[in-house]
Amino acid sequence: MVEENMSFEDNLKELEEIVANLEKGDVSLDNAIEEFKKAMDLVKACDDKLKDAQDTIAKIVKDNGEITDFNVE
Amino acid sequence: MxxxxxxxxxxxxxxxxxxxxxxxxxxxxxxxxxxxxxxxxxxxxxxxxxxxxxxxxxxxxxxxxxxxxxxxxxxxxxxxxxxxxxxxxxxxxxxxxxxxxxGVGDLHRRFEELKEKLNKEGLFDESHKKDIPSFPKRIGVITAPNGAAIRDIITTINRRWPICQVILFPSLVQGDKAAENIVYQIRMSQKFNLDTLIVGRGGGSIEDLWSFNEEIVARAIYECETPVISAVGHEIDFTISDFVADLRAPTPTAAAEIAVPPYAEIKNAINQLSDRANMAINKKLDENKIKLDNITSKKIFTNPYEIYAPKEMMLDQIISRLDFSSKSLLMRNKSRLDLVKSSSVFKNPHELFTSQRIVLDNLVGRLDYSSSSLIKDNQNKLAMIKNSNVFKNPDKMFDSQKTVLDGLVNRLDYSSNRLISANRNRLDMVKNSSLFRNPEMIVNSKKEQYLLQFSKLEILNPLNTLKRGYTLAKSDDKVVSSVRDVKSGDELEVEFKDGSVNTKVI
Known part of the structure; x- marks a missing residue:
């Protein structure tokens, strides 16, 4: 299972490693299937994070420390 | 004139x-x-x-x-x-x-002096530079809220990596208060758990950009725990902030590009990884399917009877042969047993004993007879020996042997006398030969032969020729026999019978 709190970078790195390992092809079928499932979970996790993307939410920190939306003029 | x-x-x-x-x-x-x-x-x-x-x-x-x-x-x-x-x-x-x-010259001098000072202190050391995170979630920007810089940064990040949040820390970026304001915001930004901090402004004159050359700004950037990208002015403008920051971007837009990855490329990369994973697993599955097909297509799976039927036949044959041979063995042994059972030993053991007894008696009788005849034979032989001449009259035997010996002695005597007289005759013949009787005669005849040979040799002696008045001409101890062998001036030795003189050919 892909851990929820893993960063996008960690997910991507692990995905790259698993795919490289799968491509070597020297793992047993059972392990390969296990790894493949994990790879698909990671792909989904990465995709989900990318899908969450909306337009950049820009904020501005005011002098008093208050944070409000910042609109580019 | x-x-x-x-x-x-x-x-x-x-x-x-x-x-x-x-x-x-x-x-x-x-x-x-x-x-x-x-x-x-x-x-x-x-x-x-x-x-x-x-x-x-x-x-x-x-x-x-x-x-x-x-x-x-x-x-x-x-x-x-x-x-x-x-x-x-x-x-x-x-x-x-x-x-x-x-007045700008003065600024240049100050710039160089500060750069030299901070460099010596190690503020620009590569070892102190932090890596810029590849996939930031939250980026802080310290710049003017109304300038082109913040607009360029937000636009760029929005385009490339829209899943990232941008937090602006508004600051003066030129004028007397700018440096202090920038320092304040750098410190403020530390409370916001930022992945990356961009500090900068758009282009301007050296005076406009000067706050980024102030020592307090440089030190605040150096001490900042968040990785800092400096983005001051245009590509050609270098400030102290650029040297001390973890990374220098030539412009604010470039800073945003460095700070975030391109979304489309990452999306593409993930798709490619997904495709590669699928290809790899499919390949693995195919390989295993081929292996399985290979195994299941073997005879044992498709037609197992074909493998064991011949074996079964062989087994049947062996069993039938075994059956037959065991039966015949049994029968043979049974008939032998019957034979044994029917033999007289089993039927009438006493009879066997009696017959063996007769044989034994017979043997004893024969043994008895032959031993007594052997004794008799030997007694006869002994009697014969006792009656022989040697025992009865040994002298007679001695005499006959002596006669034979005398005959041999007589024959030896006669032949030795003959040998002696023959050798005596041969010695007499040698004594009567002329060599023994007159040896001088032989010596004289050999002497005459020698004198004859010597006189023949004397005729040939060249010295005898000299005695008759002839001379011998020599050159280098070789005899000169022709005028062609000498020329004028040669020295010749002329030999006479009683000596020689040296001469010269004229």
């Missing part, structure tokens, strides 16, 4: 020549205030340089490409160039090669 008149051109040329020949005018450094500044579309800059009392016209060709600032009326400047006569107007003017703002 010279009554000739010269042309205006000539006199202007003459004056121009005077200017050109003066080394002081060929390279001048002048400071003053600009007025009547005009930049033409051609890029040439026309101006008047003046102080309280004087002024001089000036020009800088293609100034647009050389100046990093826009010259303005009233600006105090330092100019390097030359002064020449402009023939067409009949005036002299300043041809500027270099124009810089008066």
């Amino acid at each position: 010279n009554e000739e008149y010269i042309t205006v051109s000539k006199v202007t040329d003459y004056i121009g020549e005077l200017f050109r020949s003066d080394l002081n005018l060929r390279h001048v450094r002048i400071k003053g205030e600009l007025s009547n500044v005009k930049l033409y579309p051609s890029g040439h800059l026309y101006f008047t340089l003046k102080d309280e009392e004087s002024q001089i016209k000036g020009v800088m060709f293609a100034a647009r490409y050389k100046l990093r600032f826009r010259p303005k009326h009233g600006m105090k400047v330092l100019i390097e160039g030359k002064i020449e006569v402009y023939n067409k107007h009949g005036n002299y003017q300043l041809y500027a090669d270099k124009i810089s703002k008066d």
